[in-house]
Amino acid sequence: MVKLRLKRYGRKKLPSYRIIVIDSRNKRDGKAIEELGFYNPITNETRIDIPRVLQRLTEGAQATRTVQNILDRAQLIAKEEN
Template sequence: MLKIRLKRCGRKKSPSYRIVLVPSQSRRDGRAIEELGFYNPLSNQLVYNKERIVFRLNQGAQPSLTVKNFLKKSGILVK
């Protein structure tokens, strides 16, 4: 099963995250199949590729809880 989740990058005390598509059993910072976006919690900046996320969700990828909240706020994921 594929998951859409966050991958940590950035320096110590200065985190930034990539929104990636990975197999569900891989490590947090393991190799990603595809990068779908970027999130910077310090500046609260969220950049993502809407078409690819919708395509992957239609293929059956499951978002993590945090990514699901991002998608609900941006209007991609509707109840």
């Protein structure tokens, strides 16, 4: 099964994450199929390639709970700006 999940990088105690598409059997920091965005929990900065995320979700990819929460927050922000 293909999943949308977070891949950790950054210094010790200063994490940053990439939102990636990966096979669910691979390791957390394994080779990704595709990178779709970025999330920094310290500054709360998020960048997401929304068309590619939507395409992957329609193709059957499952988002983890954390990634789903990030996507929900991004959708709300986009609605408020319009």
